[in-house]
Amino acid sequence: xxxxxxxxxxxxxxxxxxxxxxxxxxxxxxxxxxxxxxxxxxxxxxxxxxxxxxxxxxxxxxxxxxxxxxxxxxxxxxxxxxxxxxxxxxxxxxxxxxxxxxxxxxxxxxxxxxxxxxxxxxxxxxxxxxxxxxxxxxxxxxxxxxxxxxxxxxxxxxxxxxxxxxxxxxxxxxxxxxxxxxxxxxxxxxxxxxxxxxxxxxxxxxxxxxxxxxxxxxxxxxxxxxxxxxxxxxxxxxxxxxxxxxxxxxxxxxxxxxxxxxxxxxxxxxxxxxxxxxxxxxxxxxxxxxxxxxxxxxxxxxxxxxxxxxxxxxxx
Amino acid sequence: xxxxxxxxxxxxxxxxxxxxxxxxxxxxxxxxxxxxxxxxxxxxxxxxxxxxxxxxxxxxxxxxxxxxxxxxxxxxxxxxxxxxxxxxxxxxxxxxxxxxxxxxxxxxxxxxxxxxxxxxxxxxxxxxxxxxxxxxxxxxxxxxxxxxxxxxxxxxxxxxxxxxxxxxxxxxxxxxxxxxxxxxxxxxxxxx
Numbered sequence: 001x002x003x004x005x006x007x008x009x010x011x012x013x014x015x016x017x018x019x020x021x022x023x024x025x026x027x028x029x030x031x032x033x034x035x036x037x038x039x040x041x042x043x044x045x046x047x048x049x050x051x052x053x054x055x056x057x058x059x060x061x062x063x064x065x066x067x068x069x070x071x072x073x074x075x076x077x078x079x080x081x082x083x084x085x086x087x088x089x090x091x092x093x094x095x096x097x098x099x100x101x102x103x104x105x106x107x108x109x110x111x112x113x114x115x116x117x118x119x120x121x122x123x124x125x126x127x128x129x130x131x132x133x134x135x136x137x138x139x140x141x142x143x144x145x146x147x148x149x150x151x152x153x154x155x156x157x158x159x160x161x162x163x164x165x166x167x168x169x170x171x172x173x174x175x176x177x178x179x180x181x182x183x184x185x186x187x188x189x190x191x192x193x194x195x196x197x198x199x200x201x202x203x204x205x206x207x208x209x210x211x212x213x214x215x216x217x218x219x220x221x222x223x224x225x226x227x228x229x230x231x232x233x234x235x236x237x238x239x240x241x242x243x244x245x246x247x248x249x250x251x252x253x254x255x256x257x258x259x260x261x262x263x264x265x266x267x268x269x270x271x272x273x274x275x276x277x278x279x280x281x282x283x284x285x286x287x288x289x290x291x292x293x294x295x296x297x298x299x300x301x302x303x304x305x306x307x308x309x310x311x312x313x314x315x316x
Numbered sequence: 317x318x319x320x321x322x323x324x325x326x327x328x329x330x331x332x333x334x335x336x337x338x339x340x341x342x343x344x345x346x347x348x349x350x351x352x353x354x355x356x357x358x359x360x361x362x363x364x365x366x367x368x369x370x371x372x373x374x375x376x377x378x379x380x381x382x383x384x385x386x387x388x389x390x391x392x393x394x395x396x397x398x399x400x401x402x403x404x405x406x407x408x409x410x411x412x413x414x415x416x417x418x419x420x421x422x423x424x425x426x427x428x429x430x431x432x433x434x435x436x437x438x439x440x441x442x443x444x445x446x447x448x449x450x451x452x453x454x455x456x457x458x459x460x461x462x463x464x465x466x467x468x469x470x471x472x473x474x475x476x477x478x479x480x481x482x483x484x485x486x487x488x489x490x491x492x493x494x495x496x497x498x499x500x501x502x503x504x505x506x507x508x
Contacts, residue, residue, distance in 0.1 A: 006353075007351060007353030007354055007356075007357060008353070010357065011353075011357075011478070011481075012474075012478065015474045015477045015478045015481070016470075016474045018477065019470055019473045019474050019477060020470070022448075022455075022473075023454070023455050023470075042357075042358060042361050043354060043357035043358060043361065044357075045360075045361040045364060045365075046356070046357035046358055046359065046360035046361030046362075046364065047357050047360065048364075049324070049327060049360045049361065049363065049364030050327070050332070050356075050357070050360045050481070051477060051481060052324050052327075053324050053325075053327035053328035053331065053332050054328060054332060054477060054480060054481040054484060055477055056321075056324045056325055056328050057325075057328030057329065057332060057430065057484075058430060058434065058445065058449040058477075058480065059449055105321070107322060107325060110325070114452065115451060115452040115453075305373065
């Protein structure tokens with residue numbers, strides 16, 4: 001009789017399959033091999049799912065990437081250099097590059113930092129979907145849903161264009177964020193200059209410079225001029241997993257937390273909803289925010305499974 | 317996002333961190349049910365087959381209940397007479413009554429823990445995991461930078477993944493992995 005494969009051996013093999021899948025996952029030959037391995041024993045599917053969950057979980061470590069702990073870390077410049085060298089290597093080997101469209105999604109509360117092959121970096125906010133296709137003459141990014149911030153590597157011959165519904169944002173080398181909203185898109189520029197226009201619109205592109213924001217309406221007929229905003233850093237604090245409040249109303253603050261958490265904050269009375277608040281919170285700590293707000297404004301908190309309800313304390 | 321990818325992320329965030337507790341409970345409650353490792357693998361197999369996770373409000377309880385039914389099936393199959401039924405159900409209720417446990421996995425602390433686990437890996441292994449998971453570099457590029465073969469990068473990645481899985485679930489990694497012991501608070505004690 002053949003010895004039954006031990007659970008430890010299965011775990012070890014599963015870890016290897018997961019690492020290999022990360023590299024060869026799209027290869028049909030590899031897929032077939034993996035499926036054959038999985039099919040031979042139910043425990044293998046379990047071990048594979050577990051190892052894959054662990055591997056994927058490590059991506060969480062990149063959320064706060066700029067402050068990586070531990071000894072030697074690369075600065076972004078060297079990453080760009082490295083990726084550039086790699087791209088050069090690929091060309092030299094006369095490999096015909098496939099036209100790759102890569103899709104990146106985030107679930108509620110998840111924030112991802114994605115380095116792109118051209119040296120640009122995207123930070124993708126909660127519950128969002130982004131498609132990136134790097135073509136020889138165009139770097140095209142489609143924001144299907146949600147919000148993302150881009151730090152664009154300079155490449156004058158290859159413009160970087162974000163498509164957000166009918167709204168277009170074009171950059172050469174700059175940093176900016178785009179958020180899809182009802183009726184249009186918010187564009188915040190933190191470095192350089194971008195051009196914003198609407199598909200099918202006759203109007204010329206509007207230039208938006210560093211420190212400015214614009215709300216670009218989906219309806220091409222409406223023109224809202226860009227305006228200076230000294231507050232962009234605060235609004236982009238999500239890149240570091242933070243919500244920073246500087247005089248926002250509790251209603252606005254609650255809406256901000258609710259973008260990231262299943263457990264929604266409800267501000268139950270209007271008096272409280274209009275109160276303005278200052279503070280620094282983690283995006284996934286609505287409880288901490290609710291407690292701070294309640295103790296500041298004599299509120300009381302009711303905790304429910306799916307909600308945190310904030311109301312004025314009875315008797316005050 | 318695609319359903320499978322969501323389930324994988326959900327497993328990592330909401331299930332994996334409870335595995336250590338589940339193992340401890342299984343060991344104590346189902347001493348006769350056979351190998352705890354087998355029960356765990358079978359349980360993951362079932363969870364991975366889920367297509368919907370939105371309805372699962374308490375992943376920890378769900379995980380325990382799923383493992384319990386796997387263990388019970390194995391007992392039935394082995395025709396072992398069970399005398400521990402009552403105590404096992406009581407202890408399950410006790411474990412699942414702890415409301416703080418469900419939230420263990422949320423928050424910055426958990427992010428820092430993942431960081432800590434990576435930081436505690438042996439040097440080359442840590443470097444490779446960082447390049448791959450934090451900087452997002454492909455295997456070939458990592459090999460080129462470190463001046464090693466892709467094979468080594470793959471082996472080190474596997475080793476890192478196994479050490480981290482063992483640390484998250486607080487198990488002793490197999491001796492042959494030769495890694496520093498990573499304790500649950502993310503610090504490492506080097507064995508010499």
